[in-house]
Amino acid sequence: MKKNKECILYLVIIFTISLSSCGDRQNQTDNLYQSSNPEEFQKIEMKLGNKIYEVSLNYKVNEQSKKERKFVNIRTSHLFNIGSLKDTIFYGATLLITDKSGNIYVLDMLDASVKKFDRNGLFIKKYGRKGRGPGEFMSPFRIDVTDDDKLLVLDPNLNKCELFEGGKIKQFIMSSMPTGACFVDSMSFVTFQMIDPFDYSAIKKYNIVNNSSVECQNLILNNTDLNLGPLAFLNGDIYRIDKNSFLYVPEFMNHFVKYSNEGKIIYARKTIENIKLLSIQRDNPKMASFRLPNEYISSWRAFVVNNKLYNVSYQAMKKKANSRDYVIDVYSLSDGEYLYSFKLLDQEKMMNIYMDKERLYLLKVTMELEVLSYKIDE
Numbered sequence: 001m002k003k004n005k006e007c008i009l010y011l012v013i014i015f016t017i018s019l020s021s022c023g024d025r026q027n028q029t030d031n032l033y034q035s036s037n038p039e040e041f042q043k044i045e046m047k048l049g050n051k052i053y054e055v056s057l058n059y060k061v062n063e064q065s066k067k068e069r070k071f072v073n074i075r076t077s078h079l080f081n082i083g084s085l086k087d088t089i090f091y092g093a094t095l096l097i098t099d100k101s102g103n104i105y106v107l108d109m110l111d112a113s114v115k116k117f118d119r120n121g122l123f124i125k126k127y128g129r130k131g132r133g134p135g136e137f138m139s140p141f142r143i144d145v146t147d148d149d150k151l152l153v154l155d156p157n158l159n160k161c162e163l164f165e166g167g168k169i170k171q172f173i174m175s176s177m178p179t180g181a182c183f184v185d186s187m188s189f190v191t192f193q194m195i196d197p198f199d200y201s202a203i204k205k206y207n208i209v210n211n212s213s214v215e216c217q218n219l220i221l222n223n224t225d226l227n228l229g230p231l232a233f234l235n236g237d238i239y240r241i242d243k244n245s246f247l248y249v250p251e252f253m254n255h256f257v258k259y260s261n262e263g264k265i266i267y268a269r270k271t272i273e274n275i276k277l278l279s280i281q282r283d284n285p286k287m288a289s290f291r292l293p294n295e296y297i298s299s300w301r302a303f304v305v306n307n308k309l310y311n312v313s314y315q316a317m318k319k320k321a322n323s324r325d326y327v328i329d330v331y332s333l334s335d336g337e338y339l340y341s342f343k344l345l346d347q348e349k350m351m352n353i354y355m356d357k358e359r360l361y362l363l364k365v366t367m368e369l370e371v372l373s374y375k376i377d378e
Contacts (some may be wrong), residue, residue: 002054002349005008011294017353023207026303028327030277032372034059034060034265034266034267035060035233037060038056038058041056041057041058041059041060041176041221042056042057042059042060042061042253042255042268042277043055043056043057044057044233044277044278044279044280045280046200046279046280047180047279047280047281053258055220055231056220057219057220057221057268058217058218058219058220058221058265059257059265059267059268060268061125061255061268061269061270061289062267062268062269062270062336063269063270064269064270064271064272064337064338064340065355066272066337066338067272067274068272069272069316069327069329069340069341070339070340070341070360071340071341071342071343072340072341072342072376072377072378073121073342073376073377074342074343074344074374074375074376074377075374075375075376075377076169076360076373077372077373077374078225078370078372079359079371079372079373080120080121080367080371081121081369081370081371082104082106082117082121082368082369082371083367083368083369084366084367084368085366085367085368089115089123089367090108090111090115090367090369091108091110091111091211091367092108092109092110092111092161093106093107093108093109093351093363093367093369094107094108094109094351094363095107095142095143095351095352095354095363096354096361096363096369097143097354098354098356098359098361099145099146099147099149100147101119102118102119102356102358102359103116103117103118103119103124104116104117104118104119104121104361104369104371105143105145105151105322106363106369107140107141107142107143107153109139109140109141111124111130112128112129112130112131112136112137112138112140112324113127113128113129113137113140113190114126114127114128114140114143114151114153115127117372117375119250121371123153127151127153128140128153128162128166128206129227132158134162134169134171135162135164135169137153137158137162138155138157138158139155139156139157139158140153140155140215141155141156141179142154142179142180142181142182144181144182144183144187144189144240145183146183146185147186148186149165149166149364150163150164150165150183150186150208151163151164151165152164152181152182152183152189154178154179154180154181154191156177156178156179157177159174159175159176159177160172160173160174161174161179161181161189161191162204163208164357170208172206172211174191174193175193175200176193176194176195176196176200177195177339178191178192178204179193179194179235179237180192180193180236180237180238180267181238182238182240182246184205184240184243184245184246184261185238185243185261186208187204187207187208187209188206188207188208188261189205189206189208190203190204190205190206190216190238190246190259190263191203191204191206191238192236192237192238194230194231194232194234194235195230196229196230197218197219197220197227197231197234198220200215201215201216201217201218201219202218202219202220202234203215203216203217203218203219203238203248203259203263204216205263214263215263216259216263216264217259217263217264217265219248219257220234232252232280232291232292233250233252233253233278233280233292234250234253235250235251235252236248236249236251236252236253236299237249237251239302239303239304239309240304241258241294241304241307241333242307243261244260244261244263245258245259245260245261245266245333246259247259247304247309249299249302249309249311250299251297251298251299252278252292252296252297252298253277253278253298254266254270254271254273254275254296254298255268255269255270255298255338256271256299256302256309256311256331258333258336267335267336269331269335269336269337271298271299271311271313271329271331271338272329272338272341273298273313273316275295275296275298275315275317276296278293278296279291280292294314295315297310297314297315298313298314298315299311299312299313299314300312300313300314300317301352301353301354303353303354303355304333305355305356305357306357307332307334308330308331308332308333308354309330309331309333309337310328310329310330310331311328311329311331312326312328312353313327313328313329313341316329316341320346323347323348323349324344324346324347324348324349324350325343325344325346325347326343326344326347326350326353327341327342327343328341328342328343328353329341330342339360340354340378341378342376344360345361347362348362348364348365348366349364349365350362350363350364350365351363351364351365355374357373358373358374359371359373360372360373360374361374
């Protein structure tokens, strides 16, 4: 009997050590691309009038192990279309998302609404209208939806997010005109802003239940000596990965940053693009310019599917007389490693491109949404 007890105790100790080791290995994986040394952090040079400033990001941007694209094939099959210039289903659709059931949510900015369709393209309902009150919008800009059917709509000009849940509407008043928003889980969401990222973090997390908020780890190092106003190079978007993490993808800076649900930076990785780091020059330091040269665009559109980042490359996009070839680069979000790329050939000019686990959605400038099934030969 004593030997049996000793054996059980021994197994418990071994199991506990094993769990501890697994946790250590996970921490080592999460910290693989992190650095706490500011000397290794990415720097952005800004010239304002005759003065030159150096702005430091709050993380190290790690290189990709691969230097060239590896192309694979994508096979698509047309399913159906929604809308066109010949009808009034969409007035000014700009982006879309889908939920776990395959329902389609299209943000119609000109109509100041979100339109929901089932997975077969049949209209279900409309959220929002023009106005300034609860459930009303002037310029809805971003949307997201949870697995339990909560819909989030961001309106930067009104400095608010509206949460639609069942027949109820909850309003969250913001500051600094956030331009990005996404859920991190069913109880919280994050917003992104670049108006005053020195005094306030560019990314803030909101609790839906108690309406509280906390600042996430900032994208840049705070420097009280600088007051540069909006930082255009931060412009980008944020995307939910899973209940434990979310992603920041800047438009210009040729990398992406993975955050934990707690708001801590896990890693930053460069994209496969070979783009020189931008520098900012303003002749008048009092003028805020959001325009940067197109040659610095590294992310035209992006979306997350199955723990992978799909980044639509502006640099690799081939513009033809009446069509375009779109190149989409794919990265593992476990460690940020580049995996492969594929092309959407001879497509009409797009407002947005989106994918979920089963389907490809092409939102065209003609206000027509084409839905296709797809298979990637990985």
